[in-house]
Structures are given as C-alpha cells and as structure tokens.
Amino acid sequence: MDNLKRSIKQLENLIGKLDRNLDANYHILELIEDCKKEIGKKEEELVELKDQLKNARKDKEFYLTALNSLPNPIFMKNSRAEFIFFNEAYQEYFNMNPDDYLNRTVYSLEYLPINEREKYHREDIELIQSGRVKYHEKFFQLADKNHGNALYWSKGFMTEQTKTHGLIGEIVDISIQTSLKNELKKNIDKLELANQQIQEMAKLDYLTNIYNRRVLGELVQKVIEKDEKKSLSVYFLLADLDHFKLVNDNYGHSMGDKILVNFSSLLKESCREKDIIIRYGGEEFLIILLDADRLSAMKVAERIRCCAEKKLLLPNNCSITVSIGVTEYKTAEGVDSCLYRVDSALYQAKENGRNQIVVY
Numbered sequence: 001m002d003n004l005k006r007s008i009k010q011l012e013n014l015i016g017k018l019d020r021n022l023d024a025n026y027h028i029l030e031l032i033e034d035c036k037k038e039i040g041k042k043e044e045e046l047v048e049l050k051d052q053l054k055n056a057r058k059d060k061e062f063y064l065t066a067l068n069s070l071p072n073p074i075f076m077k078n079s080r081a082e083f084i085f086f087n088e089a090y091q092e093y094f095n096m097n098p099d100d101y102l103n104r105t106v107y108s109l110e111y112l113p114i115n116e117r118e119k120y121h122r123e124d125i126e127l128i129q130s131g132r133v134k135y136h137e138k139f140f141q142l143a144d145k146n147h148g149n150a151l152y153w154s155k156g157f158m159t160e161q162t163k164t165h166g167l168i169g170e171i172v173d174i175s176i177q178t179s180l181k182n183e184l185k186k187n188i189d190k191l192e193l194a195n196q197q198i199q200e201m202a203k204l205d206y207l208t209n210i211y212n213r214r215v216l217g218e219l220v221q222k223v224i225e226k227d228e229k230k231s232l233s234v235y236f237l238l239a240d241l242d243h244f245k246l247v248n249d250n251y252g253h254s255m256g257d258k259i260l261v262n263f264s265s266l267l268k269e270s271c272r273e274k275d276i277i278i279r280y281g282g283e284e285f286l287i288i289l290l291d292a293d294r295l296s297a298m299k300v301a302e303r304i305r306c307c308a309e310k311k312l313l314l315p316n317n318c319s320i321t322v323s324i325g326v327t328e329y330k331t332a333e334g335v336d337s338c339l340y341r342v343d344s345a346l347y348q349a350k351e352n353g354r355n356q357i358v359v360y
C-alpha cells in the first residue's frame, strides 16, 4: 500500500515536469484517480479485516478460557485423528506436557501396547467419519501414580460451513463415586449378613438356644416335604414336663429355667442331628423325627422319658418326669392337623397318670 502511494507521488512529480500534450496528461491523471479510489477501497477492506482478526482473536481467547475453566479434562483431534488441543484440566489430570502429544495420533504413543494403539486409532477415525459418540468406563494411570476410574466420552463431528471433521473428548473422574459404591456394596453385604444372622437368631429360643415355634411354618414344612419322598415316615413327639409349676413354686424360677436348659440338652442327646427340636411352649417341646417308623419313634420317646426320670433331678434328688404324645405325620395332612393329634396323645398321657408315652 505504501509503495503504491509512493509511486503515485512520483508520477505526480513527473507530470509536473513533463511538457507533453494535454491528452496524455489527462489520461494519466484519470489513471491516478482510479488508483487512488482503489487504494481507498483497499484501505477500508484492510480496516475491516483487522477488525475481523481482532474479533477472531477475542473469540478464540474466550473459547479457550471457557474450555480451560472446565473442571473435566477435555481434548480435541483433527480430521486425521491428531491431538490438537488439551485443556488445563487434562494436563493436570495426566501431568502431561501438551507439546509432547500435539499433532500426534494415539497410534504414535509408544507407551501403549501396539494392539491398543491400533484399536484406539481405528475407533477415532471411525468416530470422526461417522460423527458417532463413544462412552465407556476406564482406568487411567494418573499424575500421582494412582489409578483413576473415569468415564471416557468422545464424539466425532463436522463443521457446517467448511465441512471440517474433528473429534472432541471428555474425561469425567468417578474414582470417588466408585469407591463410595464399593464401600456401599461392602456395607450392604455386611447388612445382609447381619440380617441373616438376626433371622437365624429370631428362630432360636433365648433360654435353651433350640428352635422356637417360629420355625414351624417355614422350616418344618420344608423339611417334612423333603422327607415325604423317602419310604420311612416323619413322627411328631410332644413332650411336656410333669407338674413343672411345682418346681417354680418350690425352688424358684431360676431352678425352673435350669431344668428347662438341662431338658433341652437331654433332648439333643436323645435325637439325631437331622431331627428338629423346638421349644413349643413354656415346658412343652416338640420333636420332629425324620426318616423314622413307629418303633423307632417309640424308642426315642421312651429314651427321653427314661433319661428325664434318671437325670432331671431336683435338689432333693426327686426326678422330674415327662409325658410324651407320639403320632405319625400323614402325607400332605398339614402341620396343624398333626399337631392337634399329638397334643391329644399328650393329653391322654397326662390323663393316664403322667411319666409315660401315648401313641396315636
């Protein structure tokens, strides 16, 4: 522009010195005028371009500042899948120097195994071409040498006017959420275990530590149904300590408790592991003999009765006796109906004078 102005000045000087015909001078003056107009136009265009450049720089700074203000690591790649931008959060998260990676594709990152590099590069190219989005959870080696659990998100795109392809990605660290989730899972597991233990404890009698009658509904039905498939039968025994009220009255409640605990041990000793012993009421105990027959059930009942007579002794050496009702559980009759029958048998044993067994 300055050169052009200088040339015009020289021309004007020359014209002043020239002694030629007027037509030629006039033509030159016209040319000079055109040039001046052209220069004016160019000057205006230049001012406009300078404004545009200033605005573009302002915009660039604005968008860069915005991207750098984001707390999450952000990166961008060009149409050849080469890194062209990392925000400050990215540089901090990975403790990296952008100059080491700019204008390089993931394929050229030697520290990654070759098969991973190939895979990621292929993915990048595919996303850039298709404009698709990719989203997955990933473990990263972090600046402090720890591993960070993060959500990795990236998307290909194309600008509308210039049809330029690119890719933008974001990393959202979820290490805290992951450790909270793991912590929560551990606590839930502990709670579930505690809950199971509570449920098991709720089935036990606080004094004798054998089952209480809560198990009747669920456990007994289940066990009986399983045993029904066998050729041998299930037998119900209902044992009730005789004149137990007198024990409490004469020796106190704690002596009564002791007898109840001793009787529970005695029952356990007299039965097999698979049989079910339940404290059915205060001094009433239900024994369910699995895989038994009439003779074996009577033998067990008699063993219990004998043991009580011999071992369940009071301080005055008198024994506490037990009356027992015995009955067979009939296939598919239901627990309640069997209980009714065994209770009747027990009642009969009491009626007959106690310290005996009655089979119904």
Ligand code: GH3
Binding pocket: 207, 240, 241, 242, 243, 244, 245, 246, 248, 252, 253, 254, 255, 256, 257, 260, 281, 282, 283, 350, 354
């Ligand atoms: P029967 O021969 O007719 O069965 O007479 P019994 O005295 O044994 O029967 P009764 O039903 O009249 O009395 C039962 C007693 O058992 C009354 C109650 O105080 C006592 N008992 C029930 N549960 C407990 C307990 O947990 N501890 C103590 N120490 N006594 C209990």
Ligand code: MG
Binding pocket: 240, 241, 242, 243, 244, 245, 283
């Ligand atoms: Mg009794």
Ligand code: MG
Binding pocket: 240, 281, 283, 284
């Ligand atoms: Mg009773």
